[in-house]
Amino acid sequence: MKNNLTVIKAKRSWWELEVRELLNYKDLLFLLVRKDFVTTYKQTVLGPIWVVVQALMGSAVFTIIFGKIAGIETNGHPAFLFYLVGNLAWNYFASVFGIGCNSLQSNIHLFSKVYFPRLIPPIADAVSKLINFLIQFLIYILALAIYHSTSPVLDSGIRIEAILLPLLVLQIAILGLGLGFIVSAVSVKYRDLSRFAGLVTQFLMYATPVIYPISEIPKAYQFWMAWNPLTFIVESFRYLLLGSASGCSIDYALPSIGITVMILLIGVILYNNCQRTYVDYA
Amino acid sequence: MINILDKTIIEVKNLTKRYSLGSIGFSTFANDVRKLFYKLGIRIGAPSKKEEFLALDKISFSVGSGEVIGIIGANGAGKSTLLKILSRITEPSSGQASITGRVASLLEVGTGFHEDMTGRENIYLNGALYGLTRKEIERKLPSIIEFSQIEKFIDTPVKRYSSGMYVRLAFAVAAHLEPEILIVDEVLAVGDAGFQKKCIGKMKKVSNSGRTVLFVSHQLNMIRNLCSRCIMLENGKIKHDGEVEETIKRYLSGTFDKKEINLSERTDRKGKNNYKIQSVKFCGTGNGDDIIQSGRDVEITIKVVSKNAFDTNIECAISIFDNDGNILSDLSNFFTNDSLLPGKQNRFEIICVIREINLNAGDYSFNCWLSTDLELEDFVVNAGTFSIKDGDFFGTGKTLQAKKGSVLLNQNWELKT
Numbered sequence: 001m002k003n004n005l006t007v008i009k010a011k012r013s014w015w016e017l018e019v020r021e022l023l024n025y026k027d028l029l030f031l032l033v034r035k036d037f038v039t040t041y042k043q044t045v046l047g048p049i050w051v052v053v054q055a056l057m058g059s060a061v062f063t064i065i066f067g068k069i070a071g072i073e074t075n076g077h078p079a080f081l082f083y084l085v086g087n088l089a090w091n092y093f094a095s096v097f098g099i100g101c102n103s104l105q106s107n108i109h110l111f112s113k114v115y116f117p118r119l120i121p122p123i124a125d126a127v128s129k130l131i132n133f134l135i136q137f138l139i140y141i142l143a144l145a146i147y148h149s150t151s152p153v154l155d156s157g158i159r160i161e162a163i164l165l166p167l168l169v170l171q172i173a174i175l176g177l178g179l180g181f182i183v184s185a186v187s188v189k190y191r192d193l194s195r196f197a198g199l200v201t202q203f204l205m206y207a208t209p210v211i212y213p214i215s216e217i218p219k220a221y222q223f224w225m226a227w228n229p230l231t232f233i234v235e236s237f238r239y240l241l242l243g244s245a246s247g248c249s250i251d252y253a254l255p256s257i258g259i260t261v262m263i264l265l266i267g268v269i270l271y272n273n274c275q276r277t278y279v280d281y282a
Numbered sequence: 283m284i285n286i287l288d289k290t291i292i293e294v295k296n297l298t299k300r301y302s303l304g305s306i307g308f309s310t311f312a313n314d315v316r317k318l319f320y321k322l323g324i325r326i327g328a329p330s331k332k333e334e335f336l337a338l339d340k341i342s343f344s345v346g347s348g349e350v351i352g353i354i355g356a357n358g359a360g361k362s363t364l365l366k367i368l369s370r371i372t373e374p375s376s377g378q379a380s381i382t383g384r385v386a387s388l389l390e391v392g393t394g395f396h397e398d399m400t401g402r403e404n405i406y407l408n409g410a411l412y413g414l415t416r417k418e419i420e421r422k423l424p425s426i427i428e429f430s431q432i433e434k435f436i437d438t439p440v441k442r443y444s445s446g447m448y449v450r451l452a453f454a455v456a457a458h459l460e461p462e463i464l465i466v467d468e469v470l471a472v473g474d475a476g477f478q479k480k481c482i483g484k485m486k487k488v489s490n491s492g493r494t495v496l497f498v499s500h501q502l503n504m505i506r507n508l509c510s511r512c513i514m515l516e517n518g519k520i521k522h523d524g525e526v527e528e529t530i531k532r533y534l535s536g537t538f539d540k541k542e543i544n545l546s547e548r549t550d551r552k553g554k555n556n557y558k559i560q561s562v563k564f565c566g567t568g569n570g571d572d573i574i575q576s577g578r579d580v581e582i583t584i585k586v587v588s589k590n591a592f593d594t595n596i597e598c599a600i601s602i603f604d605n606d607g608n609i610l611s612d613l614s615n616f617f618t619n620d621s622l623l624p625g626k627q628n629r630f631e632i633i634c635v636i637r638e639i640n641l642n643a644g645d646y647s648f649n650c651w652l653s654t655d656l657e658l659e660d661f662v663v664n665a666g667t668f669s670i671k672d673g674d675f676f677g678t679g680k681t682l683q684a685k686k687g688s689v690l691l692n693q694n695w696e697l698k699t
Contacts, residue, residue, distance in 0.1 A: 006385070008370060009378035028410035035396055035407055042398045113393040114411050115370035115385075190311060276373045279366070280301065 022117050032124035037131065048135055055091070055136040059083040066211045075213045075244045077156045078147055082242065084140045086210040089237040092133045093172045093230065094201055099125040100180010101197045103271070104188060104278050111279055118275035119268070122180070126173045133169065140241065155243065162240040168233055175229055175260045181267030185274040188281050209234050213244065229263075232256035289382075291463060291494050292345035292368070296377035299338040299363050299518075337363040339518040340377065345496070347462075350489040352505035352526065353498045354533050355515035356669075361498045364515070365389060365467055368496065383462025383494075386412050390467075392452030397441035401432060401451050404440055408455045422458045429480075430454035450477055457484045463494045468501075468683070482507065500643065500672055502530050503679045534573050534671055542585070543666035545650070553658040557596065559650050560585040564668040567635070575673025576681070576690055580639045582613075584632040584650065588624070592654065596622040598632050599651040604688045605644060614651075640690040642682050643672040 041047040059080055066072045067079030074082040103122035104111070111118060148154055180197075187193040208230040209217075217225055225231045232252035238244040338360045345351060355361050366372050368379055369387030394411045395404045405426055409419040427436055430451045432443070440448055466485070485508055489495050499505055505512060505526060512529035514522040522529045542561040545551075551558075563583045565572040574580050584598060599614035613634060615622055624630045647667045652660040672681045675690045682690060 004382075006370070006381045007378055008367060008374065008381065010374050010376050024415075025410070025413065027414075027416040028407075031407045031410045031416070035399060035403070038403065039396055039398045110394055110411065112371060113390045114387065116411055116413060189314075279372050 018117065022119060025117055025120055028116060029120050029124050029127070032121060033128045036125065036128035040128075048131075051132045051135045052139060055084070055087060055139050058087050058091070062087070062211055072212050073216050075215065075238070075242070077238075077242050077244065078154070081140070081143060081147060081156055082213075082238070083211070084136075084143055085237050085241050086234055088133070088136050088140060088241075089168070089172060089230075089234045090205060090208065090210045091136065092129065092169065093176050093233075094205075095129045095132065096126045096173050096176030097180050097197075097201060099129065100177045100267070101183040101187075101194055103177075103180060104184045104275060105194070108279070111275070118278075119271070122177055126177055130169070157243050159240050159243055165237075165240055168236055168240075171229075171257070171260055172233055174264050175233075178260070178263035178265075178267035181271035182263070185267075185270035188274050188278055204228075204230065213238070226252050226255050227259070229256040229259045289347045290344050291347040291382050292496075293380045294344065294368075294377075295342050295379070297338055297341045297364070297367065297374050297379055298336065298376045299360075299367060299372075300375040301335045301337055336518045338367070338374070341515075341518070341520055342377075343513065343520060343523060345494055347494055348489070348492045349511055350495040350497065350509045352509035352512040352529075353496060353515065354500075354502070354505060354512060354529065355521075358517075359515040360518040361515055362467065363518075365465055365496070365498055369465055381463065384413065385463045385465060386456070386459040386461035387465035388456045388467065389465075391449060391456055395440055395448070395452065398439055400439055401430075401436040401443070402427075404451070405455055408452070409459075412455075412459050414459065426454045426458050429457060429484075446477070453477075453481055457481070457488075461493070463496070464488060465496045467498045500683070501679075501681055502533075502672060505530065534575075542583075545662055545665055548662055548665075550663070552661040553652070555660055556590060556592075557586055557588045557652050557654065557659040559652055559660050559662060559665075560587055562600075562648075562650055562665060573671055574639065574668065575671045576641060576643055577638050577673040577675030577677075580636040582634040582636070584634070584652075585629070586624075586632060586652065587629050588627075591624065591626045591628055593623075593625060594654045596624060596632070596659075597651075597653045598622060598634070600634070601649045601651070602641075603647045603649075605646070607647075610641070610646070610688060638675070638692075639670065640675065640692065641670050642684060642686075642688045642690055643670050644684050644688055645669045646688075 044050065046053075062083040063079045067074060067083070099122055103125075104118070107118075107121045110116075110121065144156065144158070147156070183193055183197045187197075205211075207225075207228055209225070214222060214225060214231060214235050233256065235244075235252065341360075341364065353361050353364065363372075365387065366389070367374050368381070369385065369389065371387075371389070392404075392408070394408055396407070399407070402423075405423065406416065406419050409422075410416070414422075427433055430447075430453075432447050432451060435443065435447065440451070443451070464485075482504070485495065485497075489508070495508070497505065497508060509526050511524065512522075512526040513520060514529045514533050522532045542563040544561050546558070546560045561584075563585075564574060565581055565583075566574040567579045567581045582600065584600075586596075597614065597616050599612060599616065601612045602610045604610055613636070615634075622632055645667055646669070648665055650660075650662045650665040651658075675681070675692075
């Protein structure tokens with residue numbers, strides 16, 4: 001960092017991304033995450049309990065509407081546990097996607113005043129959303145324990161492979177940020193897309209096996225479901241945390257990971273291209 | 283006289299920044315689509331050329347290490363754009379700038395401060411935004427806290443700080459960044475006199491230690507005080523680059539329009555026009571030049587011709603508007619009871635003197651009105667503009683930022699217990 005030459009010029013190559021510079025700012029990443037922790041629950045009475053309420057409510061509503069009223073099959077698991085796991089993955093994706101969509105727009109007060117790698121704030125936000133994920137994860141463990149203590153014959157349980165869960169969480173973060181970056185970059189000039197993103201999120205949830213297992217989809221359509229990278233993620237969550245057998249095959253893994261990497265590349269390139277002159281449009 | 287020191291640290295070559303004018307909407311979208319098709323080789327009507335504005339127009343200069351350079355120029359001259367590009371906040375449209383060494387740019391103090399966090403937490407976050415590592419901040423922490431003079435409140439959320447404390451803390455971090463190149467935009471204009479002095483002292487120390495400083499300010503005294511070289515920008519170009527006093531002199535006289543504002547050709551006028559306003563001229567008096575500065579006397583000369591002169595009293599008025607079209611005041615001999623009797627003269631000048639004008643630096647426009655015995659003779663709306671430069675209205679060398687208002691009030695402060 002000392003005495004190196006910086007050349008400021010127009011239209012650098014598309015893919016130019018200073019990864020080394022990103023590493024130089026890792027302390028900033030850490031401090032931004034800490035800032036989020038410190039400030040999120042200031043001046044709320046119930047603090048993180050809101051996250052608990054939100055998770056329980058969401059899954060309870062799903063249990064009543066989709067489980068009891070619509071009678072959707074849940075692979076033989078208790079509907080409430082089934083939806084808790086689905087929501088665990090989905091909620092983290094939705095919150096990271098939301099961050100990504102506004103990553104340029106919501107940091108304009110910083111971007112217009114000081115230079116630092118523009119990828120840092122959204123990454124920091126995605127990391128700090130992990131605390132909500134962890135709280136919901138603990139709720140699930142708790143709920144699972146309660147179910148086990150009341151019905152000893154329960155077939156649901158966490159598999160040993162669940163130690164791989166962090167990899168899936170990483171994939172969610174990458175996918176959410178990547179998609180969000182695309183939205184954020186495109187809506188720099190035309191803000192229409194940021195409105196559209198809300199609709200997309202809703203649509204995407206129904207296109208992802210959150211409220212139903214993939215096994216409920218007719219075989220002929222399952223092939224198409226594989227192109228939604230979230231299918232593999234949510235189904236794998238159920239495989240690891242509930243012990244469901246379905247949906248977590250290599251047929252789903254390859255397209256999911258492939259598409260995720262592609263979206264990340266497109267997202268980062270677009271974002272990186274836009275951030276260079278973003279303040280001119282803001 | 284440009285000092286070329288042994289080592290060039292900033293090299294700016296043909297730096298250009300273009301902004302497109304007009305708002306973004308369906309028509310720009312349609313044009314973007316056309317452009318896309320055009321690139322793909324499908325012709326569905328050529329994309330239209332956008333209207334553009336050159337904020338910087340092929341600027342070139344170089345800075346040696348250890349130079350302290352002031353950048354001056356009227357609003358819209360391109361100062362902020364230049365700083366933004368050199369601070370890497372936005373990119374140039376063409377041209378390039380090569381910078382050797384770490385840059386800290388203070389376009390604002392307290393960027394990224396979060397009011398729910400304590401002073402100490404904010405020091406860390408703010409320092410990290412400027413590229414310091416946690417270790418570096420830890421090492422500098424005692425010195426930062428001492429400089430800010432708020433040891434007692436360092437673990438209190440900054441929202442409970444007074445604005446003075448807030449600024450002191452923010453500047454204390456900034457002052458400890460120790461970059462090779464420091465870019466500063468007006469931030470010294472904040473804080474109380476004592477703290478300002480301290481900041482200037484710190485800036486001087488920074489420059490004496492061989493670091494390079496780029497400093498934008500409207501406060502010419504501060505430029506005189508700190509800088510060894512001064513660049514004047516005008517309409518996106520370098521108008522002058524050299525010794526400080528010389529550049530400031532050119533700045534003060536260069537942009538001022540000395541010419542009379544000729545109104546004789548104007549047809550959009552009202553009244554009987556027996557008396558017609560030929561021209562209006564604003565100029566500063568008492569300093570050997572024509573510059574209008576806040577706090578100095580201004581002389582307005584209105585030249586009038588009459589077709590058939592009457593022996594009557596004339597009432598003359600000038601209304602002054604700010605840049606946004608808000609009326610600021612109305613000058614007239616009606617208020618002062620000064621009589622203006624031209625007699626049978628066909629040509630005469632009316633002279634109005636404003637003592638120690640209390641308008642802030644900026645551009646103003648005016649209407650001009652002439653009447654006899656309550657009958658309107660001549661009235662020109664939006665007759666012209668004049669600009670006022672920073673002056674020493676308060677007698678302290680300090681000035682009010684343009685955004686803080688256009689009127690200056692003579693004031694005294696004291697404390698009673």
